[in-house]
Amino acid sequence: MWDQVVEEAPRFFGYYNLIFIGEALVNTLLLSWIGATVGFGFGFLFAICRHPRLFGLLPLRILATLYVELFRRIPFLVKLMCVFFAFQLSGAQASLFTIALVTVVLSAAAFAAEIARAGLESIPAPQWDAAEAMNFGRWRTLWRVVAPQSFRIVLPPLFGYTVGFIKSTSIASQIGVMELTYAAKILNTRGFSALLCFGTILLLYFLICWPTKHFGERLERRLARR
Amino acid sequence: MSYTLIYSQVSGHIPYLLAGAWLTLQLACISFFIGWGIGLVNAAVLAYGPRPARMAVRAYVTFFINTPLLVQIFFIFFVLPDMGILLSPYAAVAIGMSLNAGAYLTEIQRAGFGSLRRAEMDAAAAMGFSLVQTIWYVVLPHIAKALYPPLANQFIIQVMTTSIAAIFAVEELTGRAYNVNSLTFRALEVFSITAVIYIALTILCSLALALLGRWLFRVNAKVF
Numbered sequence: 001m002w003d004q005v006v007e008e009a010p011r012f013f014g015y016y017n018l019i020f021i022g023e024a025l026v027n028t029l030l031l032s033w034i035g036a037t038v039g040f041g042f043g044f045l046f047a048i049c050r051h052p053r054l055f056g057l058l059p060l061r062i063l064a065t066l067y068v069e070l071f072r073r074i075p076f077l078v079k080l081m082c083v084f085f086a087f088q089l090s091g092a093q094a095s096l097f098t099i100a101l102v103t104v105v106l107s108a109a110a111f112a113a114e115i116a117r118a119g120l121e122s123i124p125a126p127q128w129d130a131a132e133a134m135n136f137g138r139w140r141t142l143w144r145v146v147a148p149q150s151f152r153i154v155l156p157p158l159f160g161y162t163v164g165f166i167k168s169t170s171i172a173s174q175i176g177v178m179e180l181t182y183a184a185k186i187l188n189t190r191g192f193s194a195l196l197c198f199g200t201i202l203l204l205y206f207l208i209c210w211p212t213k214h215f216g217e218r219l220e221r222r223l224a225r226r
Numbered sequence: 227m228s229y230t231l232i233y234s235q236v237s238g239h240i241p242y243l244l245a246g247a248w249l250t251l252q253l254a255c256i257s258f259f260i261g262w263g264i265g266l267v268n269a270a271v272l273a274y275g276p277r278p279a280r281m282a283v284r285a286y287v288t289f290f291i292n293t294p295l296l297v298q299i300f301f302i303f304f305v306l307p308d309m310g311i312l313l314s315p316y317a318a319v320a321i322g323m324s325l326n327a328g329a330y331l332t333e334i335q336r337a338g339f340g341s342l343r344r345a346e347m348d349a350a351a352a353m354g355f356s357l358v359q360t361i362w363y364v365v366l367p368h369i370a371k372a373l374y375p376p377l378a379n380q381f382i383i384q385v386m387t388t389s390i391a392a393i394f395a396v397e398e399l400t401g402r403a404y405n406v407n408s409l410t411f412r413a414l415e416v417f418s419i420t421a422v423i424y425i426a427l428t429i430l431c432s433l434a435l436a437l438l439g440r441w442l443f444r445v446n447a448k449v450f
Contacts, residue, residue, distance in 0.1 A: 001308045073382075073428040074421045075389035077400055082421060085413035089229040163292065170294035174393060181297055194304035202293050202301060209292035 005196055012196050017187065024183035025204060027097065031179060032166040035101050039108020039165075040158055046109060047116030053128055054138055064113070071110035076168045079103050084175050100172035100179075104165055111164075115157050119150035152223045159216025163209045170205070180204055229414070236415045239406045243420065246402035247427055253391060253398055254384040256320050261327025261384075262377075268328065269335035283332065290329035296390055298322045303394060315394040323391075327384055334380060338373040370443035378435040382428050389424075399423060 011017075048054050049064040071079070080103045087094045087102075094102075123146045131141040173182035184201040188194055268283045275283070290298065299322035306313060313321070342365060350360040392400035403420040407413050439445040 070425055073386070073425045075386040075400065075424060077389040077392065078403070078417055078421050078424060081403075081417040082414065085417060089414055091229075167294035167296075170296045171390070171393075173296075181294070181300070184297070184300070188304065194301075194308060198297060198301045198305060202297055205293045205297060206289060210288065213292060 001193070001195065004193055008192055008196055012187070012192050012200075020187075021180075021183055021200070021204070024178055024180045025208075027177065028166065028169055028179040029208065031097065031100055031104060031169045031172065031177070032162065035104025035169075036108050036158075036162045036165045039105040040112040042105065042109035043112025043114075044116045046113035047120055048142070050113070050117055051120055054142060068110050068113045071106060072114070076103070076107060076171050077174065079107060080171060080175060096172075096175055096177045099175065100169065100177045103172070104169065107168070108161070108165055111161050112158065115154050115161070116150075119152075119154035120146060122153050123149055156216050156220035156223065159212055159219065163213045163216075166205070166209050166212070231415055232412060233415050233419075235410050236406065236412050236419060239410070239416075240419065243399060243402050243406065243423060246397060246399040247423055249396075249398040250385060250388045250400075250427070251431075253316075253320060253323070253388045253396070254381065257323035257327050257388075258381050258384045260320075260324035261331045264324065264328030265331025265333075265335045268332035269339050272332070272336050273339050287329045287332050290326055291333070295322060295326045295387060296393065298326060299390065299394065316391070316396050319388075319391040319394050319396055323384070323387060326387075327380065330380055330383075331377070334376045335373060337376075338369050341372040342368060367443065371445055374439045374443055374445040378432070378439065381435060382431055385428055385431055386424065399427075 046064045046068055049060050050068075052061075074082075080100065083103045083106070084099050087099050127145055127149075128141060131145050136144065169177075169179055170181040172179055173185060176182065180201050184197040188197040268287070271279050271283050299319055302322050303313065303315070303318040306318075346364055346368065347360065350364045355363065388398055389400040391398050392404055395401060397405065399420060403416050407416045410416065436446075
């Protein structure tokens with residue numbers, strides 16, 4: 001098997017294959033980073049909706065809570081299939097990339113909402129009262145007092161979840177999004193040995209995920225020290 | 227274009243899907259317990275093992291945590307046959323999930339071992355506890371309190387990741403959803419029902435685990 005790999009390697013790492021894998025890599029990165037960033041934005045909105053000091057509206061709070069609790073309990077693959085067929089059956093023209101992106105956003109929002117809620121709740125209630133005594137409105141309190149402090153707690157785990165979403169995007173290969181896993185499958189179908197295809201892709205995933213995770217852990221330590 | 231949801235065509239297949247949920251639980255249990263064993267051994271190696279063994283365990287954990295499970299299973303399923311090891315889809319998925327869970331459970335249990343204090347062991351020795359008594363009355367309650375919630379959480383994650391098995395044509399819940407979809411062509415209905423079954427399944431598991439934790443270890447694991 002090894003001599004087969006050695007024999008194939010120059011052909012596998014040829015110019016066009018490298019471009020092919022490079023494009024797939026860019027797609028994986030775009031999918032996970034855009035998805036995670038937008039999703040985390042929505043997550044904060046959900047957390048704000050659920051905060052009793054910010055929104056008195058009970059139905060909104062219940063809706064946000066339901067979304068967060070239920071969407072975290074559906075596997076990524078099932079969510080992907082639901083979004084995929086919902087797009088298809090509604091007749092909306094969307095690229096496969098968009099469908100996968102929507103799925104990442106939907107799950108990232110649910111996970112980030114939980115972290116953001118923990119972050120907001122970590123700020124003791126007297127700070128809200130103190131800000132109110134200083135004649136701060138509730139949004140100004142959130143923006144000037146609570147949010148800057150809660151970022152310390154919220155930011156590091158978000159990197160961990162980003163790694164999770166980079167890994168989840170591999171499932172998007174199931175609907176045919178041209179990302180790393182799909183590229184590996186195509187190269188494998190073209191006749192390159194499985195070890196070469198999937199080994200290379202595993203290594204690339206590792207090279208994206210490991211620095212991200214490492215950065216999050218370092219950030220956590222640095223923020224904890226302050 | 228508007229699409230009308232018709233659940234009546236799918237509702238007949240719900241028992242079939244629920245039987246798939248049973249297989250999902252099985253797969254989750256197998257991978258969780260094998261992964262737990264791997265994690266336990268690894269955490270012990272990290273705490274007491276020689277340096278090369280510790281480095282090997284760290285490499286294993288870092289690699290498996292930072293690569294997607296799907297590609298790991300692809301690797302096991304497509305590369306091992308080249309080496310002469312032919313695995314059934316079920317076995318490949320079970321092995322992949324166990325190895326993957328093993329990495330996460332190593333991390334979790336390492337933290338649990340770290341929460342144990344030397345002074346407690348000394349105190350137990352001073353009270354004349356035997357080793358078994360020390361483990362049963364001192365170490366276990368302490369570790370259980372620190373470990374039970376993250377372990378329960380990992381089990382729920384395991385239940386959800388089993389859906390990946392569908393990609394390898396294992397007929398668990400998601401795999402059966404694919405089957406029903408190709409029978410009825412009511413895609414949105416099938417997958418929304420599947421999603422609801424997953425939600426119900428994980429909530430039931432969370433509840434059972436929370437009750438078990440309270441009953442066995444007096445740990446307050448949260449359901450939501």
